[in-house]
Each structure stands twice: as structure tokens, then as C-alpha cells.
Amino acid sequence: MLTFLAPRLAEILGQASHQDLEEVRLRVNKPLVVKTSAGYHFLDKQGRRVPEKDAYVVSAGEIDSTIQLITKNSWYAWEEEIRRGYFTVPGGHRVGFCGRAVLADGKISTVRFISSLTIRLARSVPGCAEPLLGTVCRAGQQVLSTLIISPPGCGKTTLLRDLARCISEAGFQVVIIDERSEIAASYRGVPQLDVGPQTDVLDGYPKAAGAAVAVRALSPQVVVTDEIGHPDDGAALAELARCGVKVLATCHGESTADVKARRWVSDCIGVFQLAVILSRRRGPGTVERVLSLSRGT
């Protein structure tokens, strides 16, 4: 991650001894801020935690320099990422940015005058899916289509990623339709997080298009996708199920009743055999319930 920061910022963060660094926030003419498990902190030019008044102030030039390093001086090569509002860099880290939006036909065509960057460090939790593996993947022979449900920030994607890795390692051909590049965190097509040895990643593909490609060209046994919530997603997943492909997916919600209350779910709820409900009750990734859906619950 340091190779993508302006040299002075890389030097400061290199000196900082934060093993559990989660975020770095850079804002023009504002103090340098980092987030760890203990919360947000200001850093001085030696990387030490200090009060705000003593913190190192990030300059506009350092923001520009960081963007030049991330984009390799080639703004045109990142148009899709610019419209989405974030870059993914090697290591799977995500760099969100704020600036002045330029609109065309009511949609964001580009962003100018970037004034802040939020760098979220990617972290996978290898092994977090192992307690569930025996339920999702019966005797290593059969995968059950599983829907992971939780409110935001409860570890759905982290769990999904590790499930994909475990199932791939168990010998199944896995395809990840990674519409928002959050599961595999691919950089220039190469997954930056471990998603298993027999996994193909369709990075940035909309789910419907990705499902069609997967079925026609990749012979998946299991398809993994994140954040289903669009009416077209249901039809895509139903098609996968008709082709005999198992599906692992996530969606926002508090419970299966909450999810079923949404109109689009009727298209695809029959696809899933298991529902896993997560919460943050004992930290992100707390498994509250595992429900069998094939009995109509």
C-alpha cells in the first residue's frame, strides 16, 4: 500500500507502528488520520499518535501525487472506477475519493478537484468459514445454495470470500461474479485476496451478464456473488439454478422474513437451500442462525 502513497506520506505511515491499521484518510490541508481497532487517530510527521493540533497536515500536492501513483498517470484508464467512486489497488485495498462531480445526462461522467482520499485496507479472515463449511458443503461432495443475510458491516462479504476459498480448495470449480470488486478485490484482473485455487473471477461484471458468461464458457459447479438486490439478479440466479449450478450469495436484511418481504426475492428464493443470518453481537461475522430453506421456512 505504501508504494501508492506520495513519498512523504509513505514515510510517515511506514514509521507508524499500527498492526491493526484499517483505514487511512487524506484530506487537503487537514490532519492525517488513521483508523485502527481502537478508533481514529491523528498522526504527526514521525507517525506517532498525537492531538489534532500537532498532526501532520496533508497538502494538495500529496493528494495529487498519490492519485498519479494510483492511476499511473493515466486517468483515462480508470473511467469506470472514477464513476464508481473508488480505485482498487494491488493488495486489494480500496481507495475512495471525493471531489467535484462532472455530470453527463444526469450521471457522473468524471470527477475533478479531488480533495480527499479514504484508503480502506483489505483484510481477509482465512478460516472464518470453516465452522459453516460442513453445513454448506455436505461431506465434501455436495454444496448447498446458501444465502447469507445481515445488516451492513457484519462480515457477509468476508464470510462469502472464505466460503468460496474453502469450497474451491475442496475441489469444486467456482466462479465469482464480482460486480463491485469486493469479493476477490481484483487489480487488473488478478484477484488480490485468496479465493481458492480453482476459482475464476468475473471482475466488474453485472450479475446477469456474468451468469450468462459463467454458464456458457466456464462450467462452474458453484457461483458466488455479493449483494443481490436488483430485480434482474433474481432471474440470473434462477437461470443458474436451472443449469444445475449452486449459488452462494449475500443480501442485506435482518432475517429471512425481512428478505422475503421484498418483491424480487420471489424470483430467486427457491434457488437457496440454506440461509445464514449474521450479526455483530459478538463482533462481525457472528452466526445467529442457519436455516434450511428447502423446507419452506
Next chain:
Amino acid sequence: MIGAVLIVAACGLAGLTVAHSYITSTEVIKQLVALLQLLETEISYTRTVLPDICARAQARFPGAVGEFLAAVEEYGGTNLGGPFSTAWQAGLAHLGERGVPAAVLDDLAELGWALGSSGVEEQRRYLEATRRRLEEAHRQAEDEMRANCRLWGYLGFACGLLILLLIS
């Protein structure tokens, strides 16, 4: 006798050198036009980043243009985080030493300020506009080459003979 031959040869060689510079300059401008076409393709269709384009293109353009790209790549590599335009300008200094006309260097310098700093459509417009100006410069260079190459070739030897006549 030997001296006479040396005088004529030296003057002739000088004339041929000037004539050859017209040929070289024309060839360099032609290669620059091809480079701009390559940039347009790489940026428009494959969205290749500029450092990768410069690295790959060097093998396709031996001579002055390849050296220009190598200088751009080298400067960019030692000034990480700096704008691409400064690396580009550093490369242009090499082209200037190889007899590229000042007007062509100015067009390329103007392009350098824009390269990499906007979206695909705008990049394409800048590249197309610069390519058209360079194509015009190439036509002019070809006309000058046709007009002056043979002239300087003969002029060199003629001067040598004239010097001999004056001496004797």
C-alpha cells in the same frame, strides 16, 4: 593530388551530411506520427497506462523516437508521483538534439501537458489534433527533402572543386 582528393571528399561528405539530415528528420517525424497512432489505439481500445505504452513501444521505434520513449520512461521511474508531462518534456529534450523541427517539438510539448490527465474521448481529440499537425509537418519535411537533398549532395562536391580551383 592526395590533398585535392581529401578536400573534395571532405566537402562532399559535409554536403551529404546536410542532405542526410533532411532524410533523418523526415523519417523521425513519420515515426512520431506512427507513435501518436499507437497512443491513440492503446488509450482508446485497451486503456493501457502510459508507462506501459512507453515501455512496450520502444522496441517498435528504434532510433530517436525509441530514445525519446526511453527517456520518458526513465524520468517517470525516478520521479514517482510526479505529473507525466514533466517526464514527457524531459524526453522531448532528446528529440530536440536529433534535429526535429521546433514546430513539431512545440506540438508534442502541448500534447504532453494533456496526456493522461483526462478521459478517453478527450485524449483521443488531443492525439488526433496533434497527429494531423505532425502529418502536415511530415508533408512539408518531405517537400524540403525532395528540394534540398540532391542540391546539398551536389553542392558539397562543387564546393570542394571550387576550393581546389581557388587554391590552384
